[in-house]
Amino acid sequence: MIINLTDISFSYPEGAPLLNNLSMQFYKGDRVGLIGPNGGGKTTLFHIIMGLLKPYSGKVEIFGKPVREEKDFRSVRQRIGLLFQDSDDQLFSPTVLEDVAFGPLNLGKPVDEAKVIARKTLDSLGLSGFEDRITYKLSGGEKRMVSLATVLAMEPEILLLDEPSAGLDENTRASLIKVLTGLDLSYILISHEMEFLDSTTTSVYILKDGKVFMNGDRQIHRHYHIHPHSALPHRHESGLGKKYTDFLA
Amino acid sequence: MMIEESFVNGNSLIHRLNPVLKIGFAIIYSFVVAVSSKFPSLFAALFIALFLVILARLNPRKAAVRLAAVNGIIILFWFFLPFTFQGEALFHIGPFAVTRPGVIFAAGITLKANAILIAFIALVATMRVTTLGHALNSMLIPEKLVQFFLLTYRYLFVIQTEYQKLTRAVKVRGFRPGTNLHTYRTYAYLAGMLFVRASVRGERVYQAMLCRGFKGKFYSLHEYSISKADITCAVFMTAAIAILVVLEWTKII
Numbered sequence: 001m002i003i004n005l006t007d008i009s010f011s012y013p014e015g016a017p018l019l020n021n022l023s024m025q026f027y028k029g030d031r032v033g034l035i036g037p038n039g040g041g042k043t044t045l046f047h048i049i050m051g052l053l054k055p056y057s058g059k060v061e062i063f064g065k066p067v068r069e070e071k072d073f074r075s076v077r078q079r080i081g082l083l084f085q086d087s088d089d090q091l092f093s094p095t096v097l098e099d100v101a102f103g104p105l106n107l108g109k110p111v112d113e114a115k116v117i118a119r120k121t122l123d124s125l126g127l128s129g130f131e132d133r134i135t136y137k138l139s140g141g142e143k144r145m146v147s148l149a150t151v152l153a154m155e156p157e158i159l160l161l162d163e164p165s166a167g168l169d170e171n172t173r174a175s176l177i178k179v180l181t182g183l184d185l186s187y188i189l190i191s192h193e194m195e196f197l198d199s200t201t202t203s204v205y206i207l208k209d210g211k212v213f214m215n216g217d218r219q220i221h222r223h224y225h226i227h228p229h230s231a232l233p234h235r236h237e238s239g240l241g242k243k244y245t246d247f248l249a
Numbered sequence: 250m251m252i253e254e255s256f257v258n259g260n261s262l263i264h265r266l267n268p269v270l271k272i273g274f275a276i277i278y279s280f281v282v283a284v285s286s287k288f289p290s291l292f293a294a295l296f297i298a299l300f301l302v303i304l305a306r307l308n309p310r311k312a313a314v315r316l317a318a319v320n321g322i323i324i325l326f327w328f329f330l331p332f333t334f335q336g337e338a339l340f341h342i343g344p345f346a347v348t349r350p351g352v353i354f355a356a357g358i359t360l361k362a363n364a365i366l367i368a369f370i371a372l373v374a375t376m377r378v379t380t381l382g383h384a385l386n387s388m389l390i391p392e393k394l395v396q397f398f399l400l401t402y403r404y405l406f407v408i409q410t411e412y413q414k415l416t417r418a419v420k421v422r423g424f425r426p427g428t429n430l431h432t433y434r435t436y437a438y439l440a441g442m443l444f445v446r447a448s449v450r451g452e453r454v455y456q457a458m459l460c461r462g463f464k465g466k467f468y469s470l471h472e473y474s475i476s477k478a479d480i481t482c483a484v485f486m487t488a489a490i491a492i493l494v495v496l497e498w499t500k501i502i
Contacts, residue, residue, distance in 0.1 A: 005317070052456045082460045087316075088407050089453040094399055103357055106462030113333035137405045155459060167356055 001064070002028050002158060002186065003049060009210075010044060017102040017107035018044055019055070020210030026158075032188045036207035042190045043085065045207065046160045052083050078107060081156035085163050088136075089145035096122070096138075096146050097131040103154035121153040122146075125179055141172035148179065159187035165196040254375040256307055263305035264375050267479045268384035269374040274486045279365045281493050290496035291360040297489050298364045301371035312370055319366050323359050330355040378402045383471040396467050404450065411446050414438050 003026035016042040026032065036042050047053040048060065051073025059066050062076050073097060084090045093099035100118035101111075103220040109117065122130055125145055130138075138146060144164065151159065164180075165173050173196065180187070180200045188205075191197050206213040257264075263271070282294045302312060334351035341347070373381065382399040386392060419435060424430045455463075 047456070050456075050460055052459065054420075077460050077462055082457075084453065084457050086453070089450065090457045092400060092403055092454050092458065094377075094382070094403060098379075101470055102458075102463075102468075103461040105468040106464060106466075111468065114468075115470060136403060150461065 001025055002062065004059075004061040005049070006059045006061075007046060008045075008055045008060070010041070010048060010053065010055045015075075017210055022058070022207075022211050024205065024214065026186070026188060027159075028186055030186050030188075030203070031201045033201035033204040034188055034190045034207060034212075035192065035197070035204060040207050041162075041210060042207050043162055044084060045212075046162055046188075046190070049160060050077060050080065051203055076152060079156055080158045080160060081154055082153035083151050083159065083161045083164055085145055085166070087140070087147040090147040090150060091143060093135060093136040095131070096133045096149075098126075098136055099135055099146065100149050100153045103150060107154065117153050117155075118149075121149045125149050125152070126175060141168050144168060144172065145176070147181075148176070152183075157185065159183075159185055159189075161187060161189040163190050163192070165193050173188040254374075254377060255311055256305070256370065257377050259306060261304060261306045261375075262478060262482075263301060263371060265476075266482055267473050267475055268376050268380050269387055269473060270479055270486070272381070272388065274383050274490075275369055275372040276488075277495075278368055278488055281490060281497070282361050282364050282368075285361070285493065285496050285497045286357060288357075288360075290441065290493050291357060291364065293496055294364040294493055295360055295367070296352065297493075298367035298371065302367055305371045305375050307370065307375070312367070315370060316363060316366060319362055319371075320359075325361055326355050326358055330358075338352055367400060380471075383469055384473070386469055387471075387473065392467060400454075404454075405446075407450065408443065409448050411450075412439075412443055415442060 003024070005022060005024045008019050008022040008024075009017060022045070024045075034042055034045075044053060047060070048055050048206040051060075051067065051070065063079065065072075067073055067076055093102060097115065097118050100116040103113070104114040104117045114119075119128075119131065122128055125148060127145055127149060130142070130146065135140075135143070135146065141181055148164070161180075164176060167175065169198050177196070178200050180189075189197070189201060203214075278294070278297070281488040282291070285291055285294065288289060302309075331347045331351035332345050334348045334354060336348040338346040339349055376384070379399065379402075380400075382395050385398070386395045416439065419439070424435060426436075
């Protein structure tokens, strides 16, 4: 078990409780999709794991150790990489190479080594030749892939990906799926796209009413109908009980 | 786009020079020119600046457009400076006398401003803003100021995009500015919202930096080597400054 949240509660000032005695376990090798309604606290949950937000109550344990203070989280952040929803938040350096090298430099790597790591990471994502590109002049898809490179350059063990597929075209989405499935990493991934979740994750957690529901088995899957499709939504009767759509309803 | 960097793409001698040398010369040159007042030295300075532009092989039309912006303001000086100085009158326009010291003063300002601007176009506008930042970093400029400068540059574009989004949002709902309270209120909302978004953005960027192990120190990837051309140019630049100083502060001419 690498992330263990127990009884986490959180609310923004003047807001209703967003997370309500939430508990969640995440194991090494897991590739989990996190779904839930907009404003349901998915991003907040990521920020609590990274120590960017403090829960009002509850316990955060990462890699078997409780983490509370800023300095506890510093070592956590080397091992867990967070990909932000908006790539413009992530990319703040003028050029791509500097941005990707920023993490390794902070980890105390010498400049030459940081450059090598940055180049290697860019190559592995099919971004060779991007080193001197100006970050703000990249396209949306390029920004997303470079952001991923900045996170991967720190060689994390877990990734938290906040809507990585949002706003991507078919090609970029396909290469993102290829990169994610080819990584030897555990990750939690927020997405609203069922097909994307289907091709990148092995199970799905649902965040609803401030709690995480872990279903274990995969709920989202491709399936074929022996009867003609209908434009009307339909429900399946058999299976492992409630479907995620029922949870979200 | 707000900052076009339209002179950075080039492969002239000036483009290849060490940025620290270029900035260093531009600063010293500007100081010398700014405190000079004799015409021989000012004309010499203008000549040096023009020579640098030619060396940098810049598009003369683009450079002229930039100069026009500054000279638009300088024209204003010509409207009142010649009339506000006491001294020998050159000629009269109605009841007003155009004096010799006034004209000389205005001409001096015009020469100085153009010389310094042309030198900056040739030396500083030929490097990317990022290069400028790193070069400043390796000079004696405090790291925090340099990072402030680079982050401003980076997010200016994002904030501009936010502003465009907001103005588009009001336009598509039929907003047309006029002289009324509704217009003022709308602009106040726009400005306020821009501040809010910029500040929230700043917070998120900082969080993203924390997530990547930021501990308050920035590292630079850049080191600039010193080439033979740099040394040669440094000699010529020193000579150029020396000439300006001699022309201004000795009585050769």
